[in-house]
Amino acid sequence: MKAKIVNKGQLSGLLDKLAKDYDLVAPVKEETITLFKKISSAQDAFLDYTNSDVSPKGCFLPQSEKIFSYTYTGDSLEIVKPESAKKTVLFGARPCDIKAITTLDPVFEGEKFGDEFYSSKRENTVIIGLSCSKVLSTCFCYAFGGGPCDGTGSDLLFTEIGDKYYVEINTDKGQALVDANSQFFSSENTDQLAKDKEELAKKLAGEFVKKVDLTGVKELLDSDFELAYWDEDPYKKCIGCGTCTYVCPTCHCFDIFDFTTGDITGDRIRCWDSCMYPEYTLMAGGHNPRPTRKERIRNRFMHKLKYHLDRYNMVGCVGCGRCIRKCPVNIDITKIINDLKEVAQNA
Amino acid sequence: MMNLTKQIREQAKKLLEEKKVDLVIGFGQGTELARTTPVFIDSPEGVSALTWGPFCANNLAKYLIDYKNAPGNVAVVVKGCDSRSVIRLLDDNQISRDKIVVIGVPCAGQLEWQKVADEIKPDAALKETVDNGDSFVVKTSTGDHTFNKKDYMLHRCLVCENPNPVIADFTIGEELPVKNYAERFAEVEELEQLGLEEKSAYWDKQFSRCLRCYACRNVCSVCTCALCVFDQMKPMWVSKRTNLSENTVFHITRAFHVAGRCVDCGECDRVCPMDIPIRKLNQKIHKDLKDLFDSPTPGSKQGLLSALGEFSLGDPEEFM
Amino acid sequence: MLLKRLLEYVGFEPGRLTARWISASEGAKFASTMDEVTEKIKSLGPNTKMRDEIL
Numbered sequence: 001m002k003a004k005i006v007n008k009g010q011l012s013g014l015l016d017k018l019a020k021d022y023d024l025v026a027p028v029k030e031e032t033i034t035l036f037k038k039i040s041s042a043q044d045a046f047l048d049y050t051n052s053d054v055s056p057k058g059c060f061l062p063q064s065e066k067i068f069s070y071t072y073t074g075d076s077l078e079i080v081k082p083e084s085a086k087k088t089v090l091f092g093a094r095p096c097d098i099k100a101i102t103t104l105d106p107v108f109e110g111e112k113f114g115d116e117f118y119s120s121k122r123e124n125t126v127i128i129g130l131s132c133s134k135v136l137s138t139c140f141c142y143a144f145g146g147g148p149c150d151g152t153g154s155d156l157l158f159t160e161i162g163d164k165y166y167v168e169i170n171t172d173k174g175q176a177l178v179d180a181n182s183q184f185f186s187s188e189n190t191d192q193l194a195k196d197k198e199e200l201a202k203k204l205a206g207e208f209v210k211k212v213d214l215t216g217v218k219e220l221l222d223s224d225f226e227l228a229y230w231d232e233d234p235y236k237k238c239i240g241c242g243t244c245t246y247v248c249p250t251c252h253c254f255d256i257f258d259f260t261t262g263d264i265t266g267d268r269i270r271c272w273d274s275c276m277y278p279e280y281t282l283m284a285g286g287h288n289p290r291p292t293r294k295e296r297i298r299n300r301f302m303h304k305l306k307y308h309l310d311r312y313n314m315v316g317c318v319g320c321g322r323c324i325r326k327c328p329v330n331i332d333i334t335k336i337i338n339d340l341k342e343v344a345q346n347a
Numbered sequence: 348m349m350n351l352t353k354q355i356r357e358q359a360k361k362l363l364e365e366k367k368v369d370l371v372i373g374f375g376q377g378t379e380l381a382r383t384t385p386v387f388i389d390s391p392e393g394v395s396a397l398t399w400g401p402f403c404a405n406n407l408a409k410y411l412i413d414y415k416n417a418p419g420n421v422a423v424v425v426k427g428c429d430s431r432s433v434i435r436l437l438d439d440n441q442i443s444r445d446k447i448v449v450i451g452v453p454c455a456g457q458l459e460w461q462k463v464a465d466e467i468k469p470d471a472a473l474k475e476t477v478d479n480g481d482s483f484v485v486k487t488s489t490g491d492h493t494f495n496k497k498d499y500m501l502h503r504c505l506v507c508e509n510p511n512p513v514i515a516d517f518t519i520g521e522e523l524p525v526k527n528y529a530e531r532f533a534e535v536e537e538l539e540q541l542g543l544e545e546k547s548a549y550w551d552k553q554f555s556r557c558l559r560c561y562a563c564r565n566v567c568s569v570c571t572c573a574l575c576v577f578d579q580m581k582p583m584w585v586s587k588r589t590n591l592s593e594n595t596v597f598h599i600t601r602a603f604h605v606a607g608r609c610v611d612c613g614e615c616d617r618v619c620p621m622d623i624p625i626r627k628l629n630q631k632i633h634k635d636l637k638d639l640f641d642s643p644t645p646g647s648k649q650g651l652l653s654a655l656g657e658f659s660l661g662d663p664e665e666f667m
Numbered sequence: 668m669l670l671k672r673l674l675e676y677v678g679f680e681p682g683r684l685t686a687r688w689i690s691a692s693e694g695a696k697f698a699s700t701m702d703e704v705t706e707k708i709k710s711l712g713p714n715t716k717m718r719d720e721i722l
Binding site: 137209233241242243245246271325 | 377405413464469552560566578583588590622
């Protein structure tokens with residue numbers, strides 16, 4: 001695997017050039033919130049953050065997205081599709097969020113059905129990851145096979161070491177970007193930096209506070225859908241607000257509706273939806289297979305810990321910890337995992 | 348604080364043992380040092396899960412709505428602000444008085460957990476919290492930390508109107524004095540001074556961050572509609588898109604739908620994942636209710652008729 | 668009244684929203700109110716808030 005170096009002083013030059021040649025999406029700080037937005041110059045980027053409040057999945061699955069516009073005159077129906085995605089660079093995403101994007105890929109780019117809206121964004125985006133330099137008390141990416149300096153899924157991975165960025169080139173897409181902007185990448189010897197990165201990864205691995213052990217959890221969930229565990233605590237305190245699903249980088253449920261202001265034109269819109277809302281599984285006719293919060297909470301955790309694995313052979317959670325931080329009532333997936341492990345052991 | 352925790356546990360135990368209630372809803376230790384989580388205790392042995400301190404920001408009155416049709420009685424631990432919700436729910440006939448037991452705890456303020464967590468080692472264990480008047484001392488396994496209230500408390504606590512519960516069957520601990528309440532509308536007044544363009548720009552910036560997750564609506568103790576207008580599909584009054592226009596409609600509509608019933612508990616503001624200052628909208632309405640109709644904060648006394656639910660001929664009006 | 672104040676607080680121009688109590692038999696009052704409001708909002712110009720493009 002090839003590697004290069006970008007001196008810290010040159011980063012803003014690189015970002016400015018990328019902002020000119022592409023749609024550059026990077027973390028920005030708005031008052032107390034860090035989120036990913038399109039920026040027009042390097043100075044708008046905010047890189048001194050642990051993790052953003054909302055994940056960058058919005059680059060591929062936006063909160064609201066127009067699928068097409070239509071004009072329906074009764075005799076004819078005309079459909080106008082939106083333009084295909086622009087060339088984009090997503091800069092500064094953390095390893096957990098990038099891993100999350102790879103878990104979204106099989107959902108939207110399946111063998112039988114492909115989602116062109118997701119795919120066109122995915123193809124046209126270069127993902128430049130940024131290794132973590134700090135671990136939060138709510139982080140637990142290690143539990144799902146990830147790590148603070150893990151480059152899986154990124155086209156390039158930047159790791160900050162001293163006054164340089166150690167850049168690993170992981171795909172051809174990444175290589176192409178480096179070639180096109182070679183003035184910012186130096187080819188000095190990277191062996192020492194590679195070693196420093198290993199040290200950093202080891203150091204950060206020792207800083208995780210949450211101890212998460214998945215032993216036996218999947219088997220337990222496979223064996224019993226009606227576990228008594230779900231009758232107790234987690235669902236009672238849940239207020240069904242949907243915050244967890246919206247900040248989660250792997251959640252991908254959506255709703256589609258047509259919007260019109262009453263005349264013959266309108267738009268078909270896709271937007272995020274949440275399985276925590278009661279209407280999510282409400283069917284025409286009034287039946288709701290998940291009528292209470294108990295079923296909905298059970299569904300959420302089954303999806304993260306079992307269904308996604310069953311379907312796509314990939315974990316449904318990447319351990320970013322946003323749901324733990326943002327949940328108003330402190331529902332904690334790591335506690336649920338550890339509780340389930342105990343139930344599995346005692347069974 | 349440990350003393351108060353013990354008293355709450357004893358009170359809960361007694362209620363459960365004497366079968367006066369089947370369930371006690373209170374605060375329990377959360378998964379982070381500076382957090383608590385709602386706990387639902389249905390047996391006398393379980394009361395050891397209850398705790399109390401400056402990390403008990405949740406308004407537990409909201410859960411009473413879930414249990415209104417449950418067969419037994421429910422006890423709930425409430426702070427001053429939460430107790431206003433209880434009164435509001437009683438006045439709205441959402442819950443009945445004989446089914447609930449209110450355990451009121453005078454509250455000296457709640458800390459913002461993220462600010463506290465930032466300053467304490469992540470693997471520390473919480474030992475005790477002490478109220479020192481102007482500050483809280485948080486004692487942990489890795490040392491003691493002092494947090495002065497002015498900088499670390501939730502904004503809503505700085506202008507608290509009811510540190511003591513306004514309704515309670517049992518009161519735990521001593522009553523506390525009201526402080527700084529006169530500055531209650533300072534933030535609203537600050538915004539009102541701005542010019543029209545600036546106000547518009549300020550709120551546009553805030554609303555454009557909205558994800559429409561509806562956490563604010565779901566945590567609200569007076570948002571009790573069986574089918575919320577924002578969930579209706581036919582007709583779709585407000586679509587689910589998150590552009591500025593729809594977000595603005597959502598926030599203004601919600602603030603207006605709870606107007607006159609909102610008890611100013613500030614939970615909507617606390618739970619917003621995008622830190623939108625939602626309470627400033629609700630507070631503006633409270634200020635106007637006071638200025639126009641001399642209306643006290645809803646829920647601060649039982650039997651107060653809803654400000655928008657009744658009128659007197661002497662009311663100010665601009666529309667005849 | 669509360670709604671008017673709330674809208675102004677969020678940045679709508681005063682006068683965008685007018686509320687009037689008019690009985691079904693007060694035809695003249697209705698007509699004159701409509702004229703007033705029409706003039707008022709015409710003088711304010713097109714509304715710029717809560718009307719951005721559909722995505």
